[in-house]
Amino acid sequence: KQEVTQIPAALSVPEGENLVLNCSFTDSAIYNLQWFRQDPGKGLTSLLLIQSSQREQTSGRLNASLDKSSGRSTLYIAASQPGDSATYLCAVSGNTPLVFGKGTRLSVIA
Amino acid sequence: NAGVMQNPRHLVRRRGQEARLRCSPMKGHSHVYWYRQLPEEGLKFMVYLQKENIIDESGMPKERFSAEFPKEGPSILRIQQVVRGDSAAYFCASSTGSEQYFGPGTRLTVT
Numbered sequence: 001k002q003e004v005t006q007i008p009a010a011l012s013v014p015e016g017e018n019l020v021l022n023c024s025f026t027d028s029a030i031y032n033l034q035w036f037r038q039d040p041g042k043g044l045t046s047l048l049l050i051q052s053s054q055r056e057q058t059s060g061r062l063n064a065s066l067d068k069s070s071g072r073s074t075l076y077i078a079a080s081q082p083g084d085s086a087t088y089l090c091a092v093s094g095n096t097p098l099v100f101g102k103g104t105r106l107s108v109i110a
Numbered sequence: 111n112a113g114v115m116q117n118p119r120h121l122v123r124r125r126g127q128e129a130r131l132r133c134s135p136m137k138g139h140s141h142v143y144w145y146r147q148l149p150e151e152g153l154k155f156m157v158y159l160q161k162e163n164i165i166d167e168s169g170m171p172k173e174r175f176s177a178e179f180p181k182e183g184p185s186i187l188r189i190q191q192v193v194r195g196d197s198a199a200y201f202c203a204s205s206t207g208s209e210q211y212f213g214p215g216t217r218l219t220v221t
Contacts, residue, residue: 032209034209034210044153046211046212097155097210100145
């Protein structure tokens with residue numbers, strides 16, 4: 001059974017810092033991995049999708065990497081801004097639809 | 111192209127009543143997924159549907175919950191005889207088969 005773990009559960013950083021969020025999964029037989037952002041009381045916004053054959057994806061200040069063999073992904077956020085404050089969710093897709101981690105709650109302090 | 115739409119956004123039901131949650135997928139998307147997010151928990155998969163077919167319902171509670179995606183109209187998640195433990199955010203997602211796009215969710219409160 002696939003399990004997804006995200007560390008840390010919460011993170012507070014000053015504005016301008018670069019930061020890394022971690023995601024690990026137990027079953028490496030995945031089709032893809034998605035990173036989402038969720039603002040309080042809101043839905044999910046897809047940030048990046050990495051296919052199982054890919055190593056990384058980039059969008060603006062965000063870079064996500066995937067190491068399928070070790071069951072790990074990282075989301076790198078460059079030059080963080082207060083508007084980046086949200087919960088970041090990692091999810092993997094395999095033989096079943098998306099399995100989510102519990103998320104990392106990020107606060108970027110101005 | 112409008113995104114995934116869910117209604118209502120907020121729903122309050124008394125114990126024992128029925129809750130109906132609606133999801134309209136993005137245009138051109140024939141795959142619909144329902145997820146539930148309990149307070150302080152991660153999102154959990156409930157059911158995966160394509161038009162008129164349930165593909166995977168392994169995450170659905172065995173009783174009181176049902177889902178459909180008719181040939182015409184939105185997908186419906188129905189919860190009969192709601193209990194307090196059903197209070198949660200219910201999210202719908204749609205896809206063409208790969209990347210999933212999520213709606214804003216329906217927040218169900220059972221009093």
